[in-house]
Amino acid sequence: MRKARDPHPTMANYALRLSESLFDDAREVAGQENVSMNQFFVTAIAEKVSTRKAAGYFRRRATNADPAAIEAWLRHSPDTEPVAGDELPD
Numbered sequence: 001m002r003k004a005r006d007p008h009p010t011m012a013n014y015a016l017r018l019s020e021s022l023f024d025d026a027r028e029v030a031g032q033e034n035v036s037m038n039q040f041f042v043t044a045i046a047e048k049v050s051t052r053k054a055a056g057y058f059r060r061r062a063t064n065a066d067p068a069a070i071e072a073w074l075r076h077s078p079d080t081e082p083v084a085g086d087e088l089p090d
Helices: 020-032 037-062 067-075
Strands: none
Touching (some): 020 037
16 A cells, blocks of 8 residues: 655755765756756755656566567567657667
8 A cells, every 4th residue: 555645744954965076066957957956956866766766666567577478469469660750760
């Protein structure tokens, strides 16, 4: 069962130790995106967490894959030209 998210989560603080060069790069990107450094870091962390969760999800799904069933499904798929825009690059 999935835990419901609190609509008003409490906020936590965490002091980061960054190299000066990484901090400068982050400041530059945050400035280009017109967001605060805090918002930039929160977004970057959220993107990384989301990516890791998605990778775990697909790894778990892959354990249930049935290669023989996929092959059978593909054998019964029509042999037609791809829709315009779906072609493989040369």
